[in-house]
Amino acid sequence: MSNTLVDVKNLSVSYFTYAGEVQSVRNISFTVESGKTTALVGESGCGKSVTSKSLMGLIERPGRIKAGSSITYNGRDILQFTEKEWQAFRGQECSMIFQDALVSLNPTMKIGRQIIENLANHNVNNLQPGQLREKAREMLDLVGIPDSEACLEKYPHELSGGMRQRVMIATAMITSPSLLIADEPTTALDVTIQAQILELMKELQKKLGMAIIMITHDLGVVADMTDKIIVMYAGKIVESGSNEDIFYDPRHPYTWALMNSVPRLDLDNKEELVTIEGTIPDMIRPPKGCAFCSRCPYAMNICAEYEPEVTDLGDGHQVACWLNDPRADRSGVPFRTGGADHE
Amino acid sequence: MENKVVINENSFRRMEKKEKDLGVVYRRSIWKDIKKEIKANKMAIAACVFLAVIIVACLLAPLSPYDPNALSLADKFAEPSLKHPFGCDEFGRDYFTRALYGGRVSLLVGFSAMLVTVFIGTTIGIFSGYIGGKLDMLLMRFTDIFLALPSMLLMVVLNSFLKPSITTLVAVLSLFSWASVARITRAETMSLKERDYVIASRNLGAGSVQIAVKHILPNILGPVIVAASLGVASAILTESSLSFLGLGISVPNASWGSMLQGAQAFILDRPILAVYPGVLILLTVLSFNVLGDVLRSALEPKIVK
Amino acid sequence: MIKIILKKVAQVMVVMLLISIFSFAIIELAPGDISAMYITADMSAEEQAMVMEKLGLNKSPVERYWEWLKEALHGNWGYSLSYKLPAMGMLTKRLPSTILLMGTSLLVSLCLSIPLGLIAGYKKNTWIDNAISGFAYFGMSIPSFYFGMLMIILFTAILHWLPSSGMHSFGVNTPLDTAKHMIMPVMTMALSSMASKVRYVRANTIGQLSEEYVLAAKAKGTSGMTILFRHVLKNTLLPIITIVGMNMASLVCGSFIIESLFGWPGIGSFAMEAIGKQDYTIIMAYIMLSGFILVMGNFVADILYSFADPRIKRGIDVANGK
DSSP: OOOEEEEEEEEEEEEEOSSOEEEEEEEEEEEEETTOEEEEEOOTTSSHHHHHHHHHTOOOTTEEEOTTOEEEETTEEGGGOOHHHHHHHBTTTEEEEOSOHHHHSOTTSOHHHHHHHHHHHTOTTOOOHHHHHHHHHHHHHHTTOSSHHHHHTOOGGGSOHHHHHHHHHHHHHTTOOSEEEEESTTTTSOHHHHHHHHHHHHHHHHHHOOEEEEEESOHHHHTTTOSEEEEEETTEEEEEEEHHHHHHOOOSHHHHHHHHTSOOSSSOOOOOOOOOOSOOOOSSSOOSSOTTGGGOTTOBGGGGTSOOOEEEOSTTOEEEOGGGSTTOOOTTOSSOOSSOSOO | OOOOOOOOGGGGSBOSOOOOOOOOOOOOOHHHHHHHHHHHOHHHHHHHHHHHHHHHHHHTGGGSSSOTTOOOGGGTTOOOOSSSTTOBOTTOOBHHHHHHHHHHHHHHHHHHHHHHHHHHHHHHHHHHHHHOHHHHHHHHHHHHHHHHSOHHHHHHHHHHHSOOOHHHHHHHHHHTTHHHHHHHHHHHHHHHTTSHHHHHHHHTTOOHHHHIIIIIHHHTHHHHHHHHHHHHHHHHHHHHHHHHTTOSSOTTSOOHHHHHHHHHTTTTTOTHHHHHHHHHHHHHHHHHHHHHHHHHHHHSOOOOO | OHHHHHHHHHHHHHHHHHHHHHHHHHHHHOSSOGGGGTOOTTSOHHHHHHHHHHHTTTSOHHHHHHHHHHHHHTTOOOBOTTTOSBHHHHHHHHHHHHHHHHHHHHHHHHHHHHHHHHHHHHTTTSHHHHHHHHHHHHHHHSOHHHHHHHHIIIIIIISOOSOOSSSSOTTOOOHHHHHHHHHHHHHHHHHHHHHHHHHHHHHHHHHHHTSHHHHHHHHTTOOHHHIIIIIIHHHHHHHHHHHHHHHHHHHHHHHHHHHHHHTOOSHHHHHHHHHHHTOHHHHHHHHHHHHHHHHHHHHHHHHHHHHHOHHHHHHHHHHTTO
């Protein structure tokens, strides 16, 4: 059995803007297991990045984690951390990779210094500058950068996009954290480079055994990498479950649409790709019923009035959709609804 | 919560017709934005109130019972009193009345110089940006040179030769400040003319002048308003420097700057004479600067507080 | 790199040429007739013509400009009309005291404005930021000569602490005495250039702090202050180099007014006198000299900037095939 590394309970995060309170994340709960990969999937603006920033204590004004939320990491309530505790936590326990490595690296600081910075901040083994540098070089070797010695002396703009992302990974992994949060790590890259980076992350996970939270809007990216997928929409979790559950037995119209909007090579069907009409709702005044209601082709009258409750389908597969109610009108719904997973 | 719909058979029927949620639309209007921003900012309200008071007071200056230039040796250096709120200067002239008349000159010069500057700057900027090519290059090199010139210096030299009057002051001030406005408007025009609606309008047969007036001008209004507000501030400041050097409008008329020049002679004996016009310049320029900044942030697209 | 420098040098020369044409034109337009100073009514027509020729006034303005330029390039900037001494020599004699004043105020304004701007940006929208920003507003809104006058009122008229005018007390020539004379003019000059720099550093710091690399540094467990000084400082200061170059304009022009106000014996107050006396050769030489300081300031700043920013330097090297 895997043990729980992160336990998020009733997390709500809001941004207080001119226009009003933007409810980015609305009362979500999930767990992340040690050594496993969990994917947070959803369109931009669905709250997945905000969720990951909450885990790192990086929510800044005007954003605020609301009362009643709790995040437990290895049994410690991290939301009660002091600034000092946060600094010890970030980078050491939990590292983060960002979407665009070009803007996430300081343009006027050499690569070497930027990698070493992370290790030096948490210098548990009291390494000397020379040793720190050696560690950084080893790390660059590990992430597959050729001529790592020369790379230490380079500036970010002198590297290619793929190399920069490798540097980011090296920086994040140099402290051997237990949790790696990757926020759209491959979005800014070419498709071939994307595959290389994902392969690298998988390899490192095998070697170093960290848990990964993969944040993406692209289900294709996470297909053969994750153990668990959490689908978010408008600040809420609409469906979560194992890889198989989500890919082969989606129960939420949004998951289903998301799935069929990705070109797939493994299924030999000639179906057209599904597009999701409309845009995500205004998070300042979230709809009172199901947030997906206005875009859902199978929406029922109740969907506009009441939020669907979470239905547990067994084996960790959960969905929040009225279609799974026994009374629901299921005519024309192209995926399975209602009842347990494994009949 | 308000009246909840009761769950019944009908609740699980497929929805008949859905109103399309078109997402959030943020409507923007320049004047609304400005009004909102000013209302939200105490400094901005203070600046507006102060400017309104100063402008009205200067316009009403002729209501003062004193002639600003009438000598009255009996009142020489009179202390501030009910009769003379600011006291009197070395010739016994009522200092309050002189300050109001001086304000008329300073504000008139400031506003006129700003108007001329903005007019020349925007015209050249739009022209240069819209037409582009060789003409643009030529005009921009010309603008660069004006930006590189030691303007204050040349203004002083130029003013020392010209017959000092409000017109020459305005001309000299505008001559050396249109260049930065031209730069801003040119950059805006360049980006605007590639927008789809401008291209569409051109393809529909609209003439260049029509496009410039109808599509480009309204859209560069924001930066121009900001430049105008800061422009008044800098024009008043520069005018005061020129007047202080004795190169402003001629005696016995006064502006705030030339009043300071007069006060300099008695600075060690009657420092109070230097306080009034100086504070008036400071507060007026400060107000325009604050207003310029508030306008800038009002016209910036943003939603975060 | 060399290519860029050469291009900049060419630009400097063009600007200087234009400044000279411009100032020559201004003087040409001046109403007073220079010859009136030399020609008296009892001179014969021949004598008058001789004076005119000697002064070069019988030629066309273009010819005279050309001649002036040729002479100037040979280092001959003409003789002062009122002092009958070489114009450039008289100016360069007074240049050191102006440079002393300008340099000190530049240094003071940099040393004060950078930390103030950084703190204001870091503590955005707190009382510290409001105080610093308020001070910056004050600095950019007060006429510098007026600030100088207020200082004189306070420190000379009321407190009797500092001398109000000149560079030395009569008969005294010690560095301490000069320093005492310098305090007020330096502070006055520094204030106005500080205001713009504080605002600039503040805005830049705020901009840099919202960059993603700051978030990334935070995610490494780097503390806020360390981020400010290790990461943000350099990126904030790079553009300051350019601002300092542009500041040369306000210093050159500021020296003009402030030297006159404090009776500082530099080139600014000297030029002010020359304007009063309509001494054209001095004015011309002064415009060229201060124009040169100004343009050189921008030039040096540009070059320094491209050296300091790795992106630009490497970019140029790559472009040159190094």
